Structure formats: C-alpha cells, structure tokens
Amino acid sequence: MTQHASPPRDGTGKAAPVDGPPAWRGVIARADVRTLSLLGVLAVLVIIGGITKPDEFLDTRNLQLVLTQASVIGVVTVGMTFVIISGGIDLSVGAIVALASVWATTVATQEYGFFGILFTAIVVGVGCGLVNGVLIAYGAMVPFIATLAMLASARGLALQITDGRTQIVTVDGILDLGERDSYVLGVPPLVLVFAAVTVIGWLVLNRTTFGRRTVAVGGNAEAARLAGIDVRRQRLYLYLLSGLCCGIAAFLLIVLSGSGQNTNGNLYELDAIAAAIIGGTLLSGGRGTIVGSVLGVLIFTTITNIFALNNLQSDVQQIAKGAIIVAAVLVQRRTASTT
Template identity: 80%
Template sequence: MNSPGSRPASRPPADPAPVPGAGATLTAGPVGKPPAGRTDTDPLSRLRRLADLRNLSLVGVLAVLIAVGGFTKPDEFLSTDNLQLVLTQASVIGVVTVGVTFVITSGGIDLSVGAMVALASVWATTLATQDYGLGGILLCAVLVGLGCGLVNGVLIAYGGMVPFIATLAMLASARGLALQISDGKTQVVTVNQVLDLGLPDSYILGIPPLVMIFAAVTVVGWLVLNRTTFGRRTVAIGGNAEAARLAGIDVKRQRLMLYLLSGLCCGVAAFMLVVLTGSGQNTNGNLYELDAIAAAIIGGTLLSGGRGTITGSVLGVLVFTTITNLFALNNLQSDVQQIAKGAIIVAAVLVQKGRSTP
C-alpha cells in the first residue's frame, strides 16, 4: 500500500490524462499523437483557423454595402474620388484600431485613444511646433501619443489601476489639456509639406499617402501579433495573466509596452488627421474610442482578451466607414446610422458568445 502523499508507480491506460496544474505532470501519449486534451493538430481546428468564418462574413457584409451603394448612388458611390475618400477616412481610425486591438487582446481596454489623438493634433499644430516643418509636426504628434501611452501603462501595469478607470482619467485629462492649449480655437496648418500630402498630386498610382500609411501599419501589426514573441505574449496575458506570469512572462512590462503601442498609433493617427483636415482641434478624435473598440470586436477580437485579429479589425473599420459614407450620400440622418452601428455591434457580440459556448 502506498504511503499518504505518494504517487502510484503506474497509471491504468483507461484513466484520463492529468489536468495541468500545481504538482501535476503531463504523461506522454503514444508516439506521433498529441497529449490528451490538445487539438493543435486536429484537422477541423486547423480548418477553422484557416477559414475564419467571421472574416468571411465581414467581407460578405462589405460586399452587400458596396452593392447597395452601387444600386442607390452608382455615379457617386462607385466613383474613384469617393472610393479614395472612404479609404482615406478609414485610414485614420484604422491606425487607432490596430493599437486598440493589441490592448484588448491582452485583456485591457483603452478609452483615451480619441482624446490622445486630439491632444497630439493640437500640440503638433501650435505655431512653435510648425516652425520646425513637417518633421517637427510628426515628431511632436508621436511623442505626445507615446507620453500619454506611457502614463496609461505606468498607472495600469505598475500602479495597479483598473484599465477602465486609468484610461477614463486620461480621456478627461487629455481633452482638457487639448482645450487649454488651443483655447477652443482651430489651429490652421501653414506648412506646405504637410498640406501637400493631402492633395491628389501626392497620390502614388492613385493611392493616397494616408492609405499607404494605414496599409503599412496594418501589415506590421499583423506580423507583430501573429509572428513574434511579443504577439504570443500578448495573447497569453489576455488568456490567463497569472499563468503567463508563472510561465516567465513579465506581465507588467508587457502591459506597459502595449499601452505605449496604443499611444504610438494615436500619435501617428493624429498626424494623419492633421494632413487630412489641415488643422488641429480639441474636438478631433471624438468617439474614436468607441469606433475603434467596436471595429475590433466585430472583427473577432475577444473583449475579455486572449484572442485578437488585425485582419478582422481592419474589415470592421471598413464596414463602419462604408456605412457612414452610404448614409451621407443618401442624405440619411445620423441617428439612424448610429442605430445601425449599434445593431451590428450587438449582433457581433452575440455571435462571439455563441461561438465561445460549448
């Protein structure tokens, strides 16, 4: 008879595999087969990953919206100028959404992205900053975004604050500071190098520079999330922060880097908005936080963390931007547009819940 606390010398084959945890070890299965409970090599699981039904459904929704636009306003909606406008408008909020996707994937939230865009755009368009030309405006916008992200990250990662509260405080503070700097006035950009980026003469093969920036940020974001250790750590923290810590991941440092990344994206988006509007205002980025979070959620990023998709987030941004464009072309009221967006968000969350239920 075994003494108390001792482990049996052998385990009957019929017994289930032990659950990983404190003091438990995985037993090796037959050669060539994964341990019990793992489905990494399950063909069905691999098929689901390759053929993401959510992304396909978003592509379908986008196709329907394009068809509706082509039917109701064929000359206006399908024109090259309008398509360039839709992509340009999607670019600014799209860059913000890439940063937000990383934060949500880690199980966090960032409600301050719109306010950070406003503060960065205002600070970057002051007369003192414009004296340094395009480089000064871009550098200022990026540094302001990084500074705000640093404050968020320190408060959350090392200060122990709940992300919702910390970023809500940043939202209020950044909006207030933007109002104070601008004195409630629109700051007009006089640097020709910046203004020229928004003109058709700067388009390359018919593609606006802002769209190219968005495409570059999207590609880099996808590679970082899906092909780097940083991305794997982000997903691990979102899935189970304590397990990630026990596995050797510096959770605090990772969270700090994620909010820095969100701030960086906001700084880049602020510069793009300055190029697009030719000005800096304390009202810039209004409700960007809601649009970015909604785009990430309908794209397939879990609000609870542990799963994120850059491709889905970009498709979500394109869906929302196309809806806005359609409503504008058809002279429909904005309240109906908001109702439509709300319905899409609710439907996406219900689908998410249904897929996660065993």
C-alpha cells in the same frame, strides 16, 4: 485504481498518430470563416451603395475618400486590438489623438516644419500611452479608470492649448500630402501609411514573441506570469503601442484636415472598440486578429459613407452601428459556448 488508456502503437512500437486535425487547425478554420463573413458583409454594403447611389458611391474619388477616412481610425484600431487582446481597454485614444493633433499644430511647433509636427504628434501619443501604462501596469489601476482619467485630462489640455479655436496648418509639406498630386498610383499617402501599420501589426501579433506574449497575458495573466512572462512590462509596452498608434493617427488627421482641433478624435474610442469586436477580438482578451479589425473599420466607414450619400441622419447611423455591435457580441458568445 484508475487505469489510463495508452496511445495506439504501430508495428515499430512507436505511438501511432491520433486521427483528427490539431486544435490550432480548428482555430484557423474559425478565423477564416470569420474573415470570409466580414468580407461578405463588406461586399453586400458595396452592392447596396452601388444600387442606391451608383454614380456617387462607385466614383473613384468617393472610394478614395472612404479609404482615407478609414485610415485614421484604422491606425487607432490596430493599437486598440493589441490592448483588448491582452485583456485591457483604452478609452482615451480619441482624446490622445486630439491632444497630439493640437500640440503638433501650435505656432511654435509649426516653425520646425514637417518633421517637427510629425515628431511632436508621435511623442505626445507615446507620452500619454506611457502614463496609461505606468498607472495600469505598476500602479495597479483598473484600465477602465486609468484611461477614463486620461480621456478627461487629455481633452481638457487640448481645449486649454487651443482655447477652443481651430489651429490652421501652414506647412506646405503637410498640406501637399493631402493633394491628389501626392497619390501613388491613385492611392492616397494616408492609405499607404494605414496599410503599412496594418502589415506591421499583423507581423508583430502573429510572428513575434511580443504577439504570443500579448495573447498569453490576455488568455490567463497568472499562467503567463508563472510561465516567465513579465506581465506588468508587457502591459506597459501595449499601452505604449496604443499611444504610438494614436500619435500616427493624429498626424494623419492633421494631413487630412489641414488643422488641429480639440474636438478631433471624438468617439474614436467607441469606433475602435466596435471595429475590433466585430472583427472577432474578444473583450475578455486572449483572442483577436488584425485583419478582422481592419475589415471592421472598413465596414463602419462604408456604412457611414452610404448613409451620408443617401442623406440619412447621423442618429440613424449610430443606431445601425449599435445594432451591428450587439449582433457581433452575440455571435462571439455563441461561438465561445460551442468551443
């Protein structure tokens, strides 16, 4: 009969503490190393930009531009991070941003002014997220297929609404947000919104029951169900959250461009997934960080800016991004195999 060793006991008869750090400390240590690594990569990119184009890259206006451009895709990436942590995927985020942006900039919508545009963008985003969530959570559709169908449908509807034309925004309140006079201590309003979404996303993921349930569902959905978590409802909420982030991003894009186009959000799904991956989010679910995803966004945006300043073609940018994604996945697999 197999005997199990009893834990060592101290002089009072109580179990003595086991030497060595708890498991969660190891997880935190790995997360810290990953964050420091990403910060190091970002620092290297800043140095490269400063060396190759010191006057242009380090100019305050250019740095503000980098942060502003990162804000739109960054908000989308926050929502995508939650979805991927849960073990899902959302290929429709770019199309949802396009649909929300054109629906919110129609002549009829602009008659309701600033809040009419904001409300419409968010409602369209949440509505698309609701459709995705219902199909995946209660229709038992594979996330890849359901969101791919939404991608095609939303793009088609956006094209139908605009008839291929650019819809110009004439609401002063929207246009004023893009002016330098609206900056707060030199920080564009879009960056402040991005920062707020990031902080809220971090708090929700790390400090709420919703965040713990998201990780549990991504780690092992069946175990989460047996533990009393309504997995279907949790997945529905996650796609609603992704849709909400798309609606906010669509509004930011309207402010940034002063228009609505059916081509908005092109390849956003790939950029958001890539940023989440290099930030440490596992495609298989169960692990991820908001901070890592945001740093991933900043890295990609900085790369794009450096390439543009040095007049390098867009195909070279895509090759560089692809190489970074492959490297990040290989690092993830190596890390997973050693834990």
